[in-house]
Amino acid sequence: MAYANDCDAPVTLKVLVAGGFGAGKTTFVGAVSEIEPLSTEELLSDLGAGADPLHGVEAKTTTTVALDFGRITLDDRHVLYLFGTPGQHRFWFLWEELCAGALGAVVLADTRRLADCFPAVDFFERRGIGFIVAVNEFDSCHRYTPEEVRDAVGLGPEVPVVRCDARLTGSGTVTLASLVRHLLCTSAARSMSTTSTPLSTDSGET
Numbered sequence: 735m736a737y738a739n740d741c742d743a744p745v746t747l748k749v750l751v752a753g754g755f756g757a758g759k760t761t762f763v764g765a766v767s768e769i770e771p772l773s774t775e776e777l778l779s780d781l782g783a784g785a786d787p788l789h790g791v792e793a794k795t796t797t798t799v800a801l802d803f804g805r806i807t808l809d810d811r812h813v814l815y816l817f818g819t820p821g822q823h824r825f826w827f828l829w830e831e832l833c834a835g836a837l838g839a840v841v842l843a844d845t846r847r848l849a850d851c852f853p854a855v856d857f858f859e860r861r862g863i864g865f866i867v868a869v870n871e872f873d874s875c876h877r878y879t880p881e882e883v884r885d886a887v888g889l890g891p892e893v894p895v896v897r898c899d900a901r902l903t904g905s906g907t908v909t910l911a912s913l914v915r916h917l918l919c920t921s922a923a924r925s926m927s928t929t930s931t932p933l934s935t936d937s938g939e940t
């Protein structure tokens with residue numbers, strides 16, 4: 735679509751969907767995207783299977799080798815671009831490129847392999863990119879409470895933990911709304927702390 739000038743073009747907001755191998759990132763992006771998602775699925779090779787053990791995800795036959803891409807139009811001025819990251823260790827170098835300009839991230843936690851979300855959590859914490867953890871509840875797997883997940887992953891109290899089903903559009907949309915709410919709260923808190931300068935620096939303290 736061509737716009738008369740740049741001011742007419744909608745503001746694009748970039749959000750990442752990250753997490754461990756097989757956590758449901760491609761499924762999530764596909765469920766919420768209003769367009770046919772772009773995915774880069776390839777058959778799992780022996781090389782990849784050696785590096786990323788398949789325990790818990792034995793039924794998996796393909797993996798994302800670059801990214802997933804989806805889009806959600808929020809209103810006539812705002813469009814959300816969703817980027818799913820690759821999960822296999824050997825493609826993690828792409829995360830750096832993918833996170834450029836990102837507003838925030840959803841880290842999917844797989845209830846079968848909770849610890850697999852550590853690297854994504856660590857990645858966003860180190861870069862100061864706001865994120866929430868969404869527990870993708872696979873069928874017939876143990877259901878952790880959000881507090882159990884917070885403790886297990888070592889998340890601070892400021893990081894929201896929500897439950898989701900990556901296959902369902904409604905669940906994915908609620909998850910993204912939680913992320914946006916979290917980012918807005920964080921940014922409001924930051925601007926409050928930078929604008930609330932003391933009235934006088936002459937406190938008499940030494």
Ligand SMILES: Nc1nc2c(ncn2[C@@H]2O[C@H](COP(=O)(O)OP(=O)(O)OP(=O)(O)O)[C@@H](O)[C@H]2O)c(=O)[nH]1
Binds near residue numbers: 819870873
């Ligand atoms: N039962 C169930 N299956 C799911 C759920 N989410 C994803 N799946 C299935 O799990 C498999 C793996 O999901 P993907 O979306 O490919 O996972 P991914 O995180 O993109 O995987 P990588 O890109 O390889 O890291 C697919 O066959 C999905 O249909 C879920 O919430 N419940």
Ligand SMILES: [Mg+2]
Binds near residue numbers: 759760761797798
């Ligand atoms: Mg994928």
